[in-house]
């Protein structure tokens with residue numbers, strides 16, 4: 001039987017796999033996407049925030065959003081206090097996603113970009129071929145083998161190419177099920193902190209609702225003979241959001257899954273890459289998992305394209321991807337731990353003590369600069385540095401002068417189309433805000449200096465000084 005031969009194989013057709021396949025094909029690569037499209041956790045709806053729109057734009061999918069997502073009101077959050085938080089009606093609203101429809105839409109986009117899609121499961125671990133490249137065994141009536149030069153693993157929390165993983169937060173277990181309530185329930189998504197974990201609850205279009213209980217896996221083990229259903233219902237009975245609607249409700253089979261935050265020890269090699277949850281899996285509290293999977297998919301495509309185009313750029317491209325995954329993990333553990341520090345009423349409970357952390361490092365929070373006018377002397381902060389770092393420029397990864405500062409999520413080489421190095425040239429010497437803006441206009445760097453100046457001040461990169469020169 002003839003094998004399928006392609007440049008790149010992507011295993012797993014979730015958000016990470018479909019997006020990387022789509023972007024690679026649009027960059028001119030010959031890609032095969034192999035996914036089982038299995039209904040794993042598919043009944044579980046997921047939230048996405050407005051931050052996902054630029055990524056959907058990149059994939060030409062913003063117009064399709066309505067086909068797989070429903071806009072929802074700001075959530076009812078009971079976190080710091082037992083009562084609900086005040087929410088802003090004008091605040092950005094999120095969406096509730098039907099994952100089956102979303103994943104199908106992403107796979108369609110990949111197919112439309114020229115990707116060969118094979119709907120099947122990869123049973124064995126892919127192996128290296130003596131001639132170079134990879135052999136992937138699949139089970140379809142027509143093909144049995146796929147031969148490729150580059151392998152991308154996007155099979156979610158269970159990567160078929162296992163590189164070892166480290167936890168970035170304590171372990172977290174999710175028990176979830178769909179409920180049919182005896183009477184119409186509230187219409188908002190709800191998030192509520194409980195003594196031994198937290199609950200996420202969402203109303204569905206057909207009048208039912210979905211509830212997920214997040215807890216330490218030890219709680220399940222400690223519960224001995226209790227069935228998973230009993231543990232789940234007992235846990236939820238403490239939630240105000242359920243009120244007294246547990247009585248008379250019907251509940252589907254309760255399922256359990258791992259929801260821990262982990263980072264793979266190695267995310268990329270010279271001819272392979274892990275992407276999405278296979279590389280870095282986040283806790284659902286962030287509601288960022290899908291967004292990060294799409295982001296790594298879009299960036300990962302440029303990394304693989306760079307490696308395949310010019311082997312001498314491979315070390316820089318690999319470094320870029322490794323740094324991205326590590327930065328995502330570091331940001332996530334910092335933000336999640338601060339969030340877990342919120343409910344003060346539970347601060348002595350083991351679940352919360354193991355996770356909470358209050359950021360006391362002032363370097364991570366730039367001090368307010370006070371009022372700045374054209375005569376204020378400004379200078380580059382001593383915490384800021386500029387050096388050559390791997391950056392994503394267009395459709396390649398290359399070395400570029402980039403700015404680093406503790407208040408930034410990662411190195412920044414450009415603000416819009418403007419190179420940061422050009423903006424900060426000469427700022428190790430103090431100069432007035434007026435002189436700086438005029439010099440940016442005079443040298444043709446920008447005609448709208450105030451937005452850029454505000455960004456530097458807000459992030460503490462340019463700081464007022466009393467010392468001239």
Ligand SMILES: Cc1cc2nc3c(=O)[nH]c(=O)nc-3n(C[C@H](O)[C@H](O)[C@H](O)COP(=O)(O)OP(=O)(O)OC[C@H]3O[C@@H](n4cnc5c(N)ncnc54)[C@H](O)[C@@H]3O)c2cc1C
Pocket residue numbers: 011012013014015016017034035036037038040045046047048120121122123154155156157160174212257258259275276277278281282284287288289290291293
């Ligand atoms: C309980 C829970 C709640 C969550 N809630 C949210 C939320 O509200 N918002 C949010 O943004 N994120 C949420 N997440 C995270 C989000 O689901 C993931 O981050 C996201 O799905 C990662 O996408 P992925 O493509 O990397 O992996 P996946 O979505 O897991 O996709 C992997 C794909 O690979 C396929 N596959 C696996 N093995 C094989 C194989 N051997 N052969 C072929 N195909 C295979 C799978 O069937 C699947 O289609 C939640 C996670 C959990 C556990």
